[in-house]
Amino acid sequence: MxxxxxxxxxxxxxxxxxxxxxxxxxxxxxxxxxxxxxxxxxxxxxxxxxxxxxxxxxxxxxxxxxxxxxxxxxxxxxxxxxxxxxxxxxxxxxxxxxxxxxxxxxxxxxxxxxxxxPELEQFESRHKSVLFEFGEKNDVKVPFAKMIFSPSEIYQLEDKFTYPLVVKGKYYDASIASTPEQAVSYVNKISAKWGYPIIIQEFVSGNEVNVTAIGDGKGKCIGAIPMRKLYITDKGKAWAGVSLEDNQLIEIANRVIANSKWRGGCELEFIKSNKGEYYLLEMNPRFPAWVYLSVGCGQNHPEALLKMALGIDVKAFESYESGKLFIRYAYxxxxxxxxxxxxxxxxxx
Amino acid sequence: MYVNKNLAISDTGFIFNPSTGDSFSTNEVGKFIIDLLKQKKSKEEIISQIVLHFNVDKVNADKDLSDFFAMLKSYQLMLDENE
Missing domain, CATH: 3.40.50.20 (Rossmann fold)
Structure with a gap:
């Protein structure tokens, strides 16, 4: 052919x-x-x-x-x-x-x-600043978060948060602050780069696991691959990772994609708490940089996206291989x- | 107590836990024990098998096996029945 x-x-x-x-x-x-x-x-x-x-x-x-x-x-x-x-x-x-x-x-x-x-409304609904509401709507746990617009607001949050807490930029960057002084310093640093609002998020201790997924826009999750980072750079990016077998995580990913009727590729970032509960930390509205692992695991997500974009019928992937690693290199x-x-x-x- | 049924263990004793992404290496005795656990053998049966196949008495085998179980639990390779 x-x-x-x-x-x-x-x-x-x-x-x-x-x-x-x-x-x-x-x-x-x-x-x-x-x-x-x-x-x-x-x-x-x-x-x-x-x-x-x-x-x-x-x-x-x-x-x-x-x-x-x-x-x-x-x-x-x-x-x-x-x-x-x-x-x-x-x-x-x-x-x-x-x-x-x-x-x-x-x-x-x-x-x-x-x-x-995704539609503009879907795109905005998973934004970091409203992720807590997104979690409530889509039946997935999300750490409590609040937006701030100036460093001084840190001191007004003491009844809502305990330390450590996470300071996040609206698009990129996140730092864990152990004291209000540290939080103010991170707010200044991140806002200088990405502007306001800054998101202050409850810190959940556990292991980070990420999912690359793709939705058809009608409530069907076409594919999802969970991955745990094995080596993290000083910028917090995965330099190596391994695909996991985790039915609970796949089920959550399916639910998020189905409820939000997500259209396109996305990355779901979770933390698995020490009690084994999954908290959604972020939903990135595009494929992650490690999406090629999906091909290695038997689900070519970018190809599926291109097919759907061109109006070609795509069936949901039914399986994938766990235990596949990606290891980046510099060249x-x-x-x-x-x-x-x-x-x-x-x-x- | 049981080991994750999906645990992958190679002939060389390399273990991969597909639920967490963790990997480990174990020696011949460790692999022997994990294989028996995957067959759902009880602690007593495993001790008997260790005494039969390796040069160790029952008291030491029992003590070492308890230590090994504690290590497997700490690495989330072994879970209680209700977990």
């Missing part, structure tokens, strides 16, 4: 120490036995390593930063589409999703570019100055 040729735009080419999911998503699509993919990389910065991985990324175009808004993004996509004839775009950054979700109907209607993203690419010049000057490579 000949493979279906498709052109897919993918963001998140920053395969660095805190990696974006773009390259793992591309590897998964390249492994597909159904699709023959041409990958169009969509980059933000000239030093994103994926730009120069020509065996994985066929052509790269720079796109405007999310803060530039939807109209400049649409204008750039129009230009890219006029050359590449994109069939689908898979965005992989939290911060850009808002723009892509807003553009998604226009991309489909006017340019026949498919996406497979120095040699890049000619002329290549760097092209992406820096023309925004294309």
């Amino acid at each position: 000949s493979k279906k040729k498709v052109v897919v735009g993918v963001t998140g080419l920053n395969n660095i120490d805190s990696p974006g999911p773009g390259i793992p998503v591309i590897r998964a699509l390249k492994d597909s036995e159904y699709f023959d993919v041409r990958i169009i990389g969509l980059s933000y910065e000239t030093l994103e390593p994926g730009i120069y991985m020509h065996d994985l990324v066929d052509k790269t175009y720079q796109i405007p930063m999310p803060s530039a808004g939807t109209s400049s993004l649409l204008e750039r996509i129009q230009y890219i589409h006029s050359i590449e004839k994109l069939d689908c775009i898979i965005p992989n950054f939290d911060a850009e999703l808002h723009n892509f979700i807003k553009l998604s109907p226009t991309l489909k209607k006017d340019y026949q570019i498919a996406t497979f993203l 120095d690419q040699i890049v000619s100055l002329s290549e760097f010049e092209k992406i820096s000057t023309f925004g294309e490579l």
